[in-house]
Amino acid sequence: MNATMPGDHDADAVIVGAGIAGLVAARELVASGVRVIVLEKGRGLGGRMATRRLGTAVCDHGAQFFTVRGRAFGTLVREAHDAGAVVEWCDGFTRATANGSGMLPPGDGHPRWRGTAGMTGLPKHLAAELDPACGEIRMAAKVTSLGVEGVDVIVSLEDGNRLRAAAAIVSSPVPQSLDLMEAGGMMPNAIDPDALRTLRAIDYDPCFTLMLVLDRQSLVPSPGGIQFEAEGPANGPIAWLADNQQKGISSVPSLTIHATAAFSREHFETPPDAVTELLLEAVAPWIDGPLASAVVERSLHRWKFAQPTTAVTEPLVAASTRPPIVCCGDAFGGAKVEGAASSGLAAARWVVRVLAGEA
Ligand SMILES: Cc1cc2nc3c(=O)[nH]c(=O)nc-3n(C[C@H](O)[C@H](O)[C@H](O)COP(=O)(O)OP(=O)(O)OC[C@H]3O[C@@H](n4cnc5c(N)ncnc54)[C@H](O)[C@@H]3O)c2cc1C
Structure with missing residues (x-):
C-alpha cells in the first residue's frame, strides 16, 4: 500500500517516543509504505527498556x-533472536x-527473555532494521505540543522546529501525552470526549x-x-x-x-x-x-x-480520527513489554486503515 499524502507534510505520520511501542509502530507503518518520523526526547532508544x-x-x-505470549510479538522476538539481539x-x-x-x-x-547485552537490545534491533528511506528516528527531540490545523497534525519541538503530518501516534506515558495535546490546543474540542475521559483515568x-x-x-x-x-x-x-x-x-x-x-x-x-x-x-x-x-x-x-495501575482493555485509544491521532503503549491492551509492543502494532494498523480511508 502507498499511503503517502500530498501536500507539504514532513512525514505521513509522526510518532512520539522511541520506546518499544513507538518503535514497533514505526516498523509496521514503514512496512505499509507510510513515511514516518519518530521523535524521542531522550538520548537513548527504548524508553523504559533501559x-x-x-x-x-x-x-x-x-x-x-519480558515474556512472549502472542504470535505477532513472538515473530518479532524470534527475528531479534536470530539477529543476536535477544536471548532467553x-x-x-x-x-x-x-x-x-x-x-x-x-x-x-x-x-x-532479555536483551543479549541489556534490555535495550530489542529496541535497538527494531531501530536498526527501520528502512531509512521511509523511517527516520530523531533523538534528543522533545515534543512540546501536539495540535491540529485543518486535517493536519502539528507537532512542536523544544528546539523550535515544527512538523506537519497526516497522522500521529503518541506513545509517551498517558499523562505526558495529555499535556502535549493540551499544549497544542486540542482540549476540549479537537479530542473525542470519550477518549479524553478514558485517557484521564489512566494512572x-x-x-x-x-x-x-x-x-x-x-x-x-x-x-x-x-x-x-x-x-x-x-x-x-x-x-x-x-x-x-x-x-x-x-x-x-x-x-x-x-x-x-x-x-x-x-x-x-x-x-x-x-x-x-x-x-x-x-x-x-x-x-x-x-x-x-x-x-x-x-x-x-x-x-x-x-x-x-489502570489499564485500558483496548489496545489503543483514538484521540481524534480526522486527523488520526492515537495513544498507545503499555497502558493499553496489556501492560509490560509485550503489551506495549502489541499496542504499538495495533495503533500503526489503525493509522494505516484511517489514512487509506478504511476506518
Ligand atoms: C522499573 C521498571 C521495571 C519494569 N519491569 C518490567 C519487566 O520486568 N518486564 C516487563 O515486561 N515490563 C517491565 N516494565 C514495564 C515496561 O518497561 C514497559 O511496559 C514498556 O517498556 C513500556 O513501553 P512503551 O513504549 O509503552 O513506553 P516507554 O518505554 O515509556 O516509551 C515512551 C517513550 O516516549 C518518550 N517520550 C516521552 N515524552 C516525550 C516527548 N515529549 N517527546 C519525545 N519523546 C517523549 C520517552 O522518552 C520514552 O522513550 C518495567 C518498567 C519499569 C519502569
Missing part, C-alpha cells in the same frame, strides 16, 4: 525481562519474603531503582533474580533484585534493585540519599560483608511513570 553503564558495570534499570534468560525466578526467609526455587517453565505507579556495583559476587541465587512477595505491611521496600553479572550483561558484579510501588509513592519526594540508604539497608542480606567496602559505586533513578 540499560546503562555504571563504572565498568552494566545495569538494566527499567524492564528486567531463564524460566522463572526465586520468590522470597522481604527478609529472605521462605525462598522458593525458580522455574515455572515459561521462558523469560501509573512510580518506582525507585537503585543500581550498585560490588567488589565481590552477590548472594543472589541463580539465575540472578529475586521477586519479592506481594506488597503488604509486613514486607520491606524491595520488589525485585537482579544480579546483572549472573544475568549475563555485566562483566563485573552489579545489582539492580526495584523498590515497591508503595515505598516509591511514600518516598517520592524524599531526598535521594535517604532513599538510597533505606534500600541499601534492605538489600544487605544479599551482599556478603560490610556494605561500606562491598559497594564501590551506586546510582539511584526515579521513574515517575513506571507501570500503569
Whole structure:
C-alpha cells in the first residue's frame, strides 16, 4: 500500500517516543509504505527498556525481562533472536519474603527473555532494521505540543522546529501525552470526549531503582533474580533484585534493585540519599560483608511513570480520527513489554486503515 499524502507534510505520520511501542509502530507503518518520523526526547532508544553503564558495570534499570505470549510479538522476538539481539534468560525466578526467609526455587517453565547485552537490545534491533528511506528516528527531540490545523497534525519541538503530518501516534506515558495535546490546543474540542475521559483515568505507579556495583559476587541465587512477595505491611521496600553479572550483561558484579510501588509513592519526594540508604539497608542480606567496602559505586533513578495501575482493555485509544491521532503503549491492551509492543502494532494498523480511508 502507498499511503503517502500530498501536500507539504514532513512525514505521513509522526510518532512520539522511541520506546518499544513507538518503535514497533514505526516498523509496521514503514512496512505499509507510510513515511514516518519518530521523535524521542531522550538520548537513548527504548524508553523504559533501559540499560546503562555504571563504572565498568552494566545495569538494566527499567524492564528486567519480558515474556512472549502472542504470535505477532513472538515473530518479532524470534527475528531479534536470530539477529543476536535477544536471548532467553531463564524460566522463572526465586520468590522470597522481604527478609529472605521462605525462598522458593525458580522455574515455572515459561521462558523469560532479555536483551543479549541489556534490555535495550530489542529496541535497538527494531531501530536498526527501520528502512531509512521511509523511517527516520530523531533523538534528543522533545515534543512540546501536539495540535491540529485543518486535517493536519502539528507537532512542536523544544528546539523550535515544527512538523506537519497526516497522522500521529503518541506513545509517551498517558499523562505526558495529555499535556502535549493540551499544549497544542486540542482540549476540549479537537479530542473525542470519550477518549479524553478514558485517557484521564489512566494512572501509573512510580518506582525507585537503585543500581550498585560490588567488589565481590552477590548472594543472589541463580539465575540472578529475586521477586519479592506481594506488597503488604509486613514486607520491606524491595520488589525485585537482579544480579546483572549472573544475568549475563555485566562483566563485573552489579545489582539492580526495584523498590515497591508503595515505598516509591511514600518516598517520592524524599531526598535521594535517604532513599538510597533505606534500600541499601534492605538489600544487605544479599551482599556478603560490610556494605561500606562491598559497594564501590551506586546510582539511584526515579521513574515517575513506571507501570500503569489502570489499564485500558483496548489496545489503543483514538484521540481524534480526522486527523488520526492515537495513544498507545503499555497502558493499553496489556501492560509490560509485550503489551506495549502489541499496542504499538495495533495503533500503526489503525493509522494505516484511517489514512487509506478504511476506518
Ligand atoms: C522499573 C521498571 C521495571 C519494569 N519491569 C518490567 C519487566 O520486568 N518486564 C516487563 O515486561 N515490563 C517491565 N516494565 C514495564 C515496561 O518497561 C514497559 O511496559 C514498556 O517498556 C513500556 O513501553 P512503551 O513504549 O509503552 O513506553 P516507554 O518505554 O515509556 O516509551 C515512551 C517513550 O516516549 C518518550 N517520550 C516521552 N515524552 C516525550 C516527548 N515529549 N517527546 C519525545 N519523546 C517523549 C520517552 O522518552 C520514552 O522513550 C518495567 C518498567 C519499569 C519502569
